[in-house]
Amino acid sequence: MKTAEQIWMNGEFVAWEDAKVHVLTHALHYGTGVFEGIRAYDTESKGTAVFRHREHLDRLRRSAELFYMDLPYTLEELREATNELILRNNLSSCYIRPLAYRSYGPMGLEPLANPVDVSIAAWEWGAYLGEEGKSEGIRARVSSWRRISPESLIPHAKASGQYLNSVLAKIEATKSGYQEAILLDDKGHVCEGSGENIFVVRDGVIATPGHTSSILDGINRKSVIEIAGDLGYEVVERDVARAELTLADEVFMTGTAAELVPVTEIDDHSLGAPGEITLAIQKVFEDALHGRSERYAHWLDPVAVPSRA
Ligand code: PPE
Numbered sequence: 001m002k003t004a005e006q007i008w009m010n011g012e013f014v015a016w017e018d019a020k021v022h023v024l025t026h027a028l029h030y031g032t033g034v035f036e037g038i039r040a041y042d043t044e045s046k047g048t049a050v051f052r053h054r055e056h057l058d059r060l061r062r063s064a065e066l067f068y069m070d071l072p073y074t075l076e077e078l079r080e081a082t083n084e085l086i087l088r089n090n091l092s093s094c095y096i097r098p099l100a101y102r103s104y105g106p107m108g109l110e111p112l113a114n115p116v117d118v119s120i121a122a123w124e125w126g127a128y129l130g131e132e133g134k135s136e137g138i139r140a141r142v143s144s145w146r147r148i149s150p151e152s153l154i155p156h157a158k159a160s161g162q163y164l165n166s167v168l169a170k171i172e173a174t175k176s177g178y179q180e181a182i183l184l185d186d187k188g189h190v191c192e193g194s195g196e197n198i199f200v201v202r203d204g205v206i207a208t209p210g211h212t213s214s215i216l217d218g219i220n221r222k223s224v225i226e227i228a229g230d231l232g233y234e235v236v237e238r239d240v241a242r243a244e245l246t247l248a249d250e251v252f253m254t255g256t257a258a259e260l261v262p263v264t265e266i267d268d269h270s271l272g273a274p275g276e277i278t279l280a281i282q283k284v285f286e287d288a289l290h291g292r293s294e295r296y297a298h299w300l301d302p303v304a305v306p307s308r309a
Pocket of ligand 1: 036037038166192193194195196197215216217218219220221254255256257258
């Protein structure tokens with residue numbers, strides 16, 4: 001990976017190589033952490049700006065709350081720390097990874113006495129599924145692993161331990177020669193990718209699994225639903241059957257790391273080149289990310305020097 005100079009840890013900026021934890025950190029054993037994935041872009045209108053910064057931090061707070069963790073910093077403090085980190089690291093565009101986790105303290109499953117530590121890292125991270133993936137589309141397979149169920153875990157929380165599910169699906173996909181996994185939910189309906197939400201286009205209508213399908217409530221999913229509506233497309237949040245993946249005219253995925261990626265092959269069925277609707281939405285979405293859109297300019301939080309007063 002491409003490293004940066006500094007990482008923010010519990011209120012202080014430390015050298016990248018010094019951002020370390022004790023091996024008895026609770027989260028290392030039990031996955032008791034929550035995190036975010038955010039991107040900042042070198043925008044044409046606002047300089048370096050963070051995409052939907054407050055929504056991401058708000059989701060971090062809500063994920064923490066679901067696991068009974070109180071964040072020891074306000075969202076505004078985290079926002080300012082992130083902006084200063086980007087400036088200190090001289091990054092014009094980057095991926096941002098805030099993490100809040102149960103740290104060193106008593107061992108055992110009752111974590112409430114363990115402090116909640118917070119770190120924020122930022123580094124340059126290119127296209128998650130490759131530049132070619134974004135332009136030409138990717139090959140995906142339906143995973144043999146089902147997405148975590150709300151009966152056992154909390155799909156709406158972005159929690160570290162829960163990602164073992166995504167890790168298994170991703171390893172299975174790449175080992176068998178695909179770029180991404182599509183997970184079904186516990187009822188057998190289409191849910192999402194290992195790190196992306198999914199959209200299926202049939203006969204001009206865009207469908208995406210809704211909140212009862214164990215999805216992560218993706219911020220890019222929400223952005224794309226709004227953009228698609230503004231472009232005049234009908235978007236329906238509903239159960240999506242597995243067969244619809246291969247019967248679809250177009251399929252695409254969205255996520256912070258991945259951005260908007262067409263899926264052009266699923267389980268060895270070709271869907272053809274990236275479709276017209278996918279490309280139309282992708283163009284507007286990319287314009288929004290890169291500050292080329294007046295309409296969505298309010299999604300960008302410019303990285304300004306925080307007040308040190
Ligand atoms: N589902 C999952 C399971 C998921 O991890 C992500 C983001 C999404 C949907 C899309 O959410 P959003 O980014 O808010 O649109 N995945 C993050 C982690 C990827 C990683 O490899 O780490 C991300 O894209 O940052």
